[in-house]
Every structure is written in C-alpha cells, then in structure tokens.
Amino acid sequence: MSHNDSFDKASLLECLKNVKSREARAYATANGWVRKPLDFGGLAVFDYSQRELTQLLIPLESESNDFPIRMLDVVQRLAEVEKRSVHEIANDLLNPNADTVRFRISDPSISSDLSLMKGIEILDGARKSLLAAAHSILAPVPYHSRLSRREAREFVDQCRLKQTEQGSFVVAIACPLDAVDAEGLLDGIDSFTRQTTKVLMESLDRIESRIEADQEASLTIAENGKVPISANLCDAIAKLEPPSERGFVEISMTWASTKPIEDTSLRKTVRFSEDHFSVIRDIGSRLRPSHETEVANFAGQVETLNGDLNADGMRYGEIVLDLLVENELVRTRVHLEPSDYAKADIAHMKGKPVIVRGELHRGRRTHRLANVTRFDVVEGVDER
Amino acid sequence: MTLLTSNNITAELSYAYLHAVAAKCGMSCSCGNRHDDGVGVDATIRVKENFGTDVVLNSFTIDVQLKSTTQELTLNEGRYSYPLPIKNYNELRDTSCSPLKFLVVMLLPADPEQWLAVSDQQLIARRCAYWLGLHGAGASTNATNQTVYIPEANVLTPDSLRQIAMKLARQEELTYVA
Numbered sequence: 374m375s376h377n378d379s380f381d382k383a384s385l386l387e388c389l390k391n392v393k394s395r396e397a398r399a400y401a402t403a404n405g406w407v408r409k410p411l412d413f414g415g416l417a418v419f420d421y422s423q424r425e426l427t428q429l430l431i432p433l434e435s436e437s438n439d440f441p442i443r444m445l446d447v448v449q450r451l452a453e454v455e456k457r458s459v460h461e462i463a464n465d466l467l468n469p470n471a472d473t474v475r476f477r478i479s480d481p482s483i484s485s486d487l488s489l490m491k492g493i494e495i496l497d498g499a500r501k502s503l504l505a506a507a508h509s510i511l512a513p514v515p516y517h518s519r520l521s522r523r524e525a526r527e528f529v530d531q532c533r534l535k536q537t538e539q540g541s542f543v544v545a546i547a548c549p550l551d552a553v554d555a556e557g558l559l560d561g562i563d564s565f566t567r568q569t570t571k572v573l574m575e576s577l578d579r580i581e582s583r584i585e586a587d588q589e590a591s592l593t594i595a596e597n598g599k600v601p602i603s604a605n606l607c608d609a610i611a612k613l614e615p616p617s618e619r620g621f622v623e624i625s626m627t628w629a630s631t632k633p634i635e636d637t638s639l640r641k642t643v644r645f646s647e648d649h650f651s652v653i654r655d656i657g658s659r660l661r662p663s664h665e666t667e668v669a670n671f672a673g674q675v676e677t678l679n680g681d682l683n684a685d686g687m688r689y690g691e692i693v694l695d696l697l698v699e700n701e702l703v704r705t706r707v708h709l710e711p712s713d714y715a716k717a718d719i720a721h722m723k724g725k726p727v728i729v730r731g732e733l734h735r736g737r738r739t740h741r742l743a744n745v746t747r748f749d750v751v752e753g754v755d756e757r
Numbered sequence: 758m759t760l761l762t763s764n765n766i767t768a769e770l771s772y773a774y775l776h777a778v779a780a781k782c783g784m785s786c787s788c789g790n791r792h793d794d795g796v797g798v799d800a801t802i803r804v805k806e807n808f809g810t811d812v813v814l815n816s817f818t819i820d821v822q823l824k825s826t827t828q829e830l831t832l833n834e835g836r837y838s839y840p841l842p843i844k845n846y847n848e849l850r851d852t853s854c855s856p857l858k859f860l861v862v863m864l865l866p867a868d869p870e871q872w873l874a875v876s877d878q879q880l881i882a883r884r885c886a887y888w889l890g891l892h893g894a895g896a897s898t899n900a901t902n903q904t905v906y907i908p909e910a911n912v913l914t915p916d917s918l919r920q921i922a923m924k925l926a927r928q929e930e931l932t933y934v935a
Contacts, residue, residue, distance in 0.1 A: 409813060413928040414856035414892075418813060426805050428816040430855075437853040439820075442798065446818055 386441040388463055396469040397431050397447060400630040421454060464535045464545055465627050471547035472570040473627045476613060478542040480620030487542050491616060498612025499544050504529050505605035506573035510559065515660040516604045520699060528553045528565055550629050572600050574626050577643040584652050593659050607657030614650045621646040667733045671696045675721040680714050687711040705740040713748035720750045727751060767825040770872060771863035774886050775800055775821060781915040797848025799823040804922045814926040817857060822849055825863040835909050837887065840902040849891035856892045856930045861913055886913040890931020
C-alpha cells in the first residue's frame with residue numbers, strides 16, 4: 374500500500390486550515406529538513422538533508438487563499454519521505470506539542486470494519502498501556518494493584534483520540550507534553566508525558582526484543598537502570614491481540630516536534646505478532662502476585678447461582694458476580710450464607726445491582742471474594 | 758447525445774495537451790478537483806530536476822489554470838486578447854498566494870472534427886495552447902471578465918514549459934505586462 378493512497382481531500386484540506394506555518398516549519402526542522410536563506414513568494418524553502426531533489430515549500434501566511442492547498446502539498450511530500458500516511462502527518466502537524474502513539478492493528482480478517490467489541494477492547498488496551506507506563510514512572514514496580522495514581526489518571530485524561538487514519542485499524546492518541554504539572558515529583562528535565570512515552574516505548578522494545586531472543590524469562594527480573602516491565606502493561610498489550618493468527622499490532626511513536634527526542638536509539642515502532650501474545654500473557658501472569666487481597670465495597674451484578682439446599686431447605690453456597698473493579702467488570706466467585714443467598718436470588722431475578730463487602734482475592738484467571746460482611750440489593754434501580 | 762458536452766470535451770483536450778507537454782519534459786501532471794478549482798487550480802505539474810548550481814528550487818509544483826476556446830481571438834501587436842472570468846483573474850493575480858502558478862489557454866478550431874486526428878502514423882491535436890503569468894497583475898474593476906493579453910510567442914511547448922520551470926526555480930516570477 375503506498376503512503377499517498379486515496380484520501381478524503383475535502384476533509385483533509387479543512388483540517389489543514391488549522392495548521393500553523395510556524396509549527397510546520399518547526400516540524401520540518403526537527404525531522405531533517407534545512408531551511409534555505411531566501412524565501413520565495415511567501416514560501417519558505419526547505420531541502421531534505423538525506424535525499425537530493427527533495428524540497429518542501431511551506432507557506433508562510435496562514436491567511437493566504439491557497440494555504441490549505443500549499444499545506445496539502447507539504448503533507449504529501451512529508452508522507453512520501455517518511456513513508457507514512459498523509460493523515461498521520463496532518464495529525465502530527467496539528468499536535469506539535471504532543472507525543473503521538475499509534476496502535477495499528479493489521480489483520481486479514483479486517484477488510485473495512487472490525488467487531489464492535491474488539492474495537493472497544495483495542496481502545497481499552499491502548500488506554501491501559503498508557504496508564505500502566507505512567508504508573509511505572511511514578512513507582513517502578515512489576516505490578517500496580519490499583520491504577521489510581523492522580524498524576525497518571527490526569528495524564529490519560531488529557532490524552533486526545535485523534536481522527537481516524539487510513540490503513541488497517543489505527544488508534545492514534547496525542548499525549549500533550551503539558552498534560553500534567555508534576556514539578557518536584559519526578560527526577561530529570563523531561564515532562565511527565567515525555568517520561569511516560571519514553572518508558573512505554575522502551576518497555577515495548579524490551580518485551581519484543583527479549584521474546585525474539587528467547588529471553589522472555591529475563592523480563593520478570595529487575596534490571597539496574599531500567600523501569601520494570603509491569604503485569605499491567607502486559608495485560609494491556611494482550612488486549613490488542615488481532616482477531617486472527619496472521620494479524621499483528623504495530624505500536625509507533627511520533628515525538629512532539631517542539632521537543633525532539635535526544636535518545637535516537639529509542640525505537641519508534643514495535644510490532645507484535647500472534648506468536649508474541651501468549652508469551653506476553655504468560656509474562657503478565659508471572660509478574661502479578663498469585664494471591665493478592667483487597668478489602669472493600671464492590672458494586673456488581675449477580676450472574677449465576679450455584680448453591681445447594683441445606684438441611685432447613687434453604688439455599689446457600691456459591692454465586693458468581695460480575696464485580697466492578699477499577700472500571701472493569703471482573704467475574705468473581707462468592708460463597709454466601711442463606712440470608713445473603715436469598716438476597717442474591719432476588720437481585721438475580723429482578724436484575725438489580727448489589728453492593729458487597731469482602732476480601733477480594735485476585736487470581737490468575739478467577740477472582741474470589743471471601744469474608745463477606747455485607748450483601749445488599751440496590752433498590753430504586755429500574756428492573757431489567 | 759454523449760456523456761461529455763462540447764465544453765467538457767474541449768476542457769479534457771486542454772488537459773490532455775498540458776499532460777502530454779509536461780510528460781515530454783519529464784514532469785508529472787495531475788488533474789485538480791473542485792477544491793483546487795476554488796483557488797484557481799485545474800491541474801498541477803510536479804517538477805523534480807536539478808537545473809543548475811545557481812538555482813534554488815529543484816523539487817516543486819506549479820499550479821495551472823486551464824482554459825479552452827474555439828473562438829477566434831483578436832491578435833493585435835503580437836498579442837491575443839482573451840476574456841478571462843474575473844474570478845480566475847483575481848485568483849491568478851493574488852500576491853498572497855504562491856507565485857508558482859500560470860494560465861494556459863488552448864485554442865481549438867471551430868470545427869470539432871479538426872480537434873483530434875489519429876492514424877497509424879501520427880496523432881494530431883489542433884491547434885495549440887498559450888501560457889501567461891498573472892501573479893501581481895493590476896486590480897480590475899470589472900464585474901464579469903478581464904481581458905488579458907497573451908503574447909503569440911507564448912506557445913506552450915516542452916521547451917517553453919522547461920523555460921518556465923527554470924525561471925521559477927531561480928525564484929523569478931512570471932510577470933505580466935498589461
């Protein structure tokens with residue numbers, strides 16, 4: 374597929390009206406273009422340092438009538454040189470002060486659409502990978518029991534989902550460099566965002582490289598000078614798995630043109646194919662504590678009742694709940710005494726949510742809620 | 758009745774002429790659409806050539822406003838008078854826009870049978886096209902058309918197109934003499 378395939382010219386021209394000439398010039402300078410001393414007819418002339426007969430003519434006046442057309446020409450030339458789509462380039466020009474991470478899912482089963490549930494899962498995986506990386510720079514540990522640090526959530530809240538780009542299924546997320554004011558919280562001169570995006574790409578690179586070298590076991594061992602790979606990041610990557618065995622996911626980063634990256638050894642693109650995902654899931658399982666408990670109130674829905682009759686003819690025993698834990702529904706088994714079991718029965722029949730307090734044991738596959746001290750049906754909610 | 762009207766046909770022939778001349782020079786030519794037409798661009802020629810060490814541009818695009826006519830234009834003192842719609846005139850003269858732009862007017866015979874002749878020996882397209890730069894031309898108070906004067910020497914040929922490209926590559930504008 375060429376990098377200047379057909380695109381919706383009208384909507385692209387409309388977008389390009391919002392590009393600032395200064396920012397386009399800064400992008401060019403940050404990406405290997407050298408401005409010539411003389412402008413021509415309101416156009417700044419740039420030579421590409423790495424290839425002959427390759428120039429950019431960037432319009433200087435945003436108010437000129439042909440600004441969008443001239444900027445389209447700029448975008449097309451950049452797309453040719455960088456071998457990326459015009460939409461990716463346009464999105465980057467519109468967000469010069471943001472690191473943009475792209476999750477590209479390529480799969481033979483995806484022709485023009487993707488199942489809704491898979492699409493939602495991919496978006497969730499993208500969000501959680503950023504959240505996991507942000508937590509890792511705050512606390513470099515192999516597992517974050519709660520992804521709830523204020524600064525990390527604030528960072529993700531500030532990230533923007535960009536316009537759909539052509540080419541497979543692409544989720545593009547712009548991470549503003551000024552998303553979080555974390556002064557005094559972190560070492561180094563880089564912003565919270567830049568540290569997060571660097572950790573994300575370094576971690577992804579390390580995961581892919583070690584798996585390729587059959588050294589995946591080393592990912593569970595702490596290394597000096599490196600932020601540990603977290604189970605949370607592994608779980609997030611697992612959500613990006615393409616629908617079929619021949620698919621792959623490619624995660625790429627475009628650094629903000631206003632703050633070029635200094636470490637040029639950092640990979641900008643990492644690809645995971647089907648072979649990698651089972652290993653990544655396994656690594657995530659090994660990084661997560663096998664038994665981890667948390668006592669709290671949880672909201673949820675009764676899914677199944679598997680109890681038995683006691684000697685008094687009353688039902689008791691195991692039920693299965695879908696509990697809301699950190700914005701995610703997790704299937705959880707609970708053992709209830711007859712009085713609470715009766716409430717669960719009512720909630721199940723009437724489709725009402727429940728509040729339950731107990732000790733949540735997170736397992737590798739199945740969770741369990743023990744020592745239940747509260748089980749209440751939430752009234753005042755419409756029946757199913 | 759055919760798919761294309763007579764006006765459509767002359768427009769397509771003028772584009773074909775431009776495309777052929779550009780290709781002979783080793784330049785690509787692409788058709789514009791209504792969005793390009795909104796800024797006076799019917800076609801875009803892409804130039805990629807090293808014209809010499811004293812030349813600034815070596816990779817650039819030139820926008821073309823294409824017109825065609827079967828009318829016999831008045832020739833006076835070596836210049837053809839052509840009534841250019843005022844919208845196009847203002848687009849081409851606009852100094853806030855790129856100077857890499859010019860007008861091409863294709864003159865065709867009145868008889869459509871004379872427009873194109875093909876045999877196993879040759880392809881003949883009649884008659885020819887002329888070019889004109891209008892960047893920075895004076896403002897007009899007309900409401901409908903502005904007459905522009907095209908030197909009869911300005912036949913658009915592969916050689917003249919290359920000369921135009923070299924001039925622009927040296928950052929020299931295609932100035933207009935009213």
